[in-house]
Amino acid sequence: MNVGKHYTRPMPSATETRKALKLAEKLCQERGVRLTPQRRNVLAVINASDQPLGAYDILEQLRAQQPRIAPPTVYRALDFLLTEGLIHKLESLHAFVGCHHPDHPHHSQFLICEDCGEVDELHSPLVRDSLDDAAKARGFAPKHSTVELLGRCARCQA
Numbered sequence: 001m002n003v004g005k006h007y008t009r010p011m012p013s014a015t016e017t018r019k020a021l022k023l024a025e026k027l028c029q030e031r032g033v034r035l036t037p038q039r040r041n042v043l044a045v046i047n048a049s050d051q052p053l054g055a056y057d058i059l060e061q062l063r064a065q066q067p068r069i070a071p072p073t074v075y076r077a078l079d080f081l082l083t084e085g086l087i088h089k090l091e092s093l094h095a096f097v098g099c100h101h102p103d104h105p106h107h108s109q110f111l112i113c114e115d116c117g118e119v120d121e122l123h124s125p126l127v128r129d130s131l132d133d134a135a136k137a138r139g140f141a142p143k144h145s146t147v148e149l150l151g152r153c154a155r156c157q158a
């Protein structure tokens with residue numbers, strides 16, 4: 001998915017991508033879940049991307065290696081990666097980004113630049129707590145929340 005008109009963010013380096021995959025493997029092993037080759041491939045595509053990717057972008061990239069791969073395979077892999085906290089879903093873009101802190105569960109907020117497509121992940125306990133409190137005050141039991149702010153990053157404003 002191309003969310004930006006011009007894109008200046010550097011590509012994640014091969015080393016970063018490899019490190020993220022290593023960490024994912026370690027976490028899955030500790031949790032007793034399997035990072036199957038298919039799940040690993042999907043994660044590798046997401047982590048190697050310089051911008052959030054939609055499910056079909058991921059499918060297209062995988063098809064270069066596996067021409068017969070079907071959408072359900074990718075969706076199942078995405079579900080797994082989301083459940084394990086290895087990636088996040090950006091609801092407003094219908095796209096996925098890798099998580100840089102998959103070793104602990106966290107609520108995050110995303111700052112999405114509409115100009116360059118950069119996505120910054122924040123972990124503000126204050127935001128989480130005030131949302132939780134507001135929900136509780138209404139007798140609502142939240143299960144999942146996605147906080148996304150759309151706008152322009154500091155670089156694009158300069």
Ligand SMILES: [Zn+2]
Pocket residue numbers: 088099100101102106108121
């Ligand atoms: Zn995260």
Ligand SMILES: [Zn+2]
Pocket residue numbers: 113114115116117118152153154155156
């Ligand atoms: Zn920007």
